[in-house]
Amino acid sequence: MIKTIILKNRPEGKPSMSDFEFVTDNTDLTIKEGEVLLETTYVSVDPYLRGRMSDAKSYVPPFQLNKPIQSGVIAKVLESKNDKFKKGDFVSGMLDWKTKQISTGEGLLKVDGSKAPLSAYLGILGMTGLTAYSGLTQIGKPKAGETLVVSGAAGAVGSVVGQIGKILGLNVIGIAGTDEKVEMLTTEFGFDAAINYNTTDNMTAAIAEAAPNGVDIYFDNVGGPISDAVLFNINQFARLVICGAISVYNNTEVPKSISVQPFLIKNSALMQGFIVSNYAEIFPEAMKQLSTWLSEGKLTYTETVVEGFDQIPNAFMDLFEGKNKGKMVVKVGE
Amino acid sequence: MIKTIILKNRPEGKPSMSDFEFVTDNTDLTIKEGEVLLETTYVSVDPYLRGRMSDAKSYVPPFQLNKPIQSGVIAKVLESKNDKFKKGDFVSGMLDWKTKQISTGEGLLKVDGSKAPLSAYLGILGMTGLTAYSGLTQIGKPKAGETLVVSGAAGAVGSVVGQIGKILGLNVIGIAGTDEKVEMLTTEFGFDAAINYNTTDNMTAAIAEAAPNGVDIYFDNVGGPISDAVLFNINQFARLVICGAISVYNNTEVPKSISVQPFLIKNSALMQGFIVSNYAEIFPEAMKQLSTWLSEGKLTYTETVVEGFDQIPNAFMDLFEGKNKGKMVVKVGE
Structure with a gap:
């Protein structure tokens, strides 16, 4: 049983619950060669997603109606037929708002929960x-x-x-x-x-x-x-x-x-x-610098963590009310 | 007899004739060592001068009330006690709206009327x-x-x-x-x-x-x-x-x-x-390039030339009515 959040309507003004729909299905979760099966751990909600919900020319294509919304996600590898990832790894990537999903591994980065809390990879280290x-x-x-x-x-x-x-x-x-x-x-x-x-x-x-x-x-x-x-x-x-x-x-x-x-x-x-x-060429330098400052205690961060997959739309909408302090993330699994 | 145009009032909205005053006096025109006596030939009127007529923080200080307005001017050297300039030279500089004036020579550039019309040094070569x-x-x-x-x-x-x-x-x-x-x-x-x-x-x-x-x-x-x-x-x-x-x-x-x-x-x-x-360091390169393009006929320019010292305020005000084509200059003398 997979839960998915799809974009039901393009918001007019402030997004509301009626713009989102929860869908439950029994999609086959058998992975093919090169694929990984992922279970969502954290979902990032960000103001810029509002732009993708509109049907306007922008730097990223708009979300499609009746398709899953996507954002930054931390997920656990449940099964892998991809050499780069093994069962139990945690990864970050732009993924669907789903409790479980299959990925080809493209665009996924391994993250190390022993160096920083997993959610940090959606925030200060993301x-x-x-x-x-x-x-x-x-x-x-x-x-x-x-x-x-x-x-x-x-x-x-x-x-x-x-x-x-x-x-x-x-x-x-x-x-x-x-x-x-x-x-x-x-x-x-x-x-x-x-x-x-x-x-x-x-x-x-x-x-x-x-x-x-x-x-x-x-x-x-x-x-x-x-x-x-x-x-x-x-x-x-x-x-x-x-x-x-x-x-x-x-x-x-x-x-x-x-x-x-x-x-x-x-x-x-x-x-x-x-x-x-635009600045992808400086990401390696930036990540190194941010990690160093974080480990030296020169940088700190605040998160607003909301619990539960069902709370993702609410958490997103709360951004526009200023209810978050620091990075807003939704914790979905362990 | 020198005529001068002073800023009488700071314009509210569109400048009007009542913001300007013509003053005639018999200032002593005897020059000292290092000075030149100038007779105004052309006066440049430019939209940016409107900013200096207001008493607002800007990149150049505002004009002072009851003092002469200044802009780009081409002038003829009537007398010189400055080694850099001789009688009969034409110069460009930021000068007062006066028919004649004394200058220390600071900020003046000699211009060559045989290479381009004098007014061009207020425009395409200025x-x-x-x-x-x-x-x-x-x-x-x-x-x-x-x-x-x-x-x-x-x-x-x-x-x-x-x-x-x-x-x-x-x-x-x-x-x-x-x-x-x-x-x-x-x-x-x-x-x-x-x-x-x-x-x-x-x-x-x-x-x-x-x-x-x-x-x-x-x-x-x-x-x-x-x-x-x-x-x-x-x-x-x-x-x-x-x-x-x-x-x-x-x-x-x-x-x-x-x-x-x-x-x-x-x-x-x-x-x-x-x-x-801001780009003073590229002026030599720019002047060379502009002069070359002009002499090669790749660049052309249009001027709106208004005749007479008394017409300077009108010419300036006409800028805001879009009455000029190309550079607006006022011809004051030969």
């Missing part, structure tokens, strides 16, 4: 960490002493960006949406300052106060009015790393913001959108 | 040409076969950008605001296609039609809704060269546009604001 590292170093080009502002700072990527910023000698200011998150940024993650946008009337002034020397690098996970407020505070030659725009992903109309062009001209500033795969 | 060359090559990073869209295409910078684009093997589409300008783009300047935004209902669709392979480089002189329409047509790894935003310079409120961030993320696209002086 796409999350690589996104933070790539965007900050390759676009942000930080120089010690500069000021970095991170939005969505208590999120999976943001919390890593801020910590790497501190390791690299930056003055780091985080923006998040609850007092608890803001507290966590300065105490757990070592940010120099943090701002709760939900309790701050004038974000432009609050950022100016927290960044008296102006903003040299902005790592943007949210877009919308928060990013507008940062623009008023950028310095000459500022670099704006455009990683996500969670504040507008659920908009049903094309969102409006202040015109960025005059700010970019006045400050000779750069805005660069990216996805992590 | 800041205009350098801006076009620097922005397109250093930020646009063009590769032959790519598609370039230029807004403000019949303007001073835009018309040069498009021509350089053609020299470099790009498919070049221009956007301008009258049928006459659009006609000029394809006939005089060799653009592959041109769109009149004033007679086009759906700019997004018109750009898509003119650029069936999508837009790789956008050289933006205007900002606002035209730039929004381009965004819907950008390709993966597009480069948006943010040179000017004339459509919003006179706004009294912070202008709104569509949020660019989702477009930049989806396309891993770059937006870079700049001013020409």
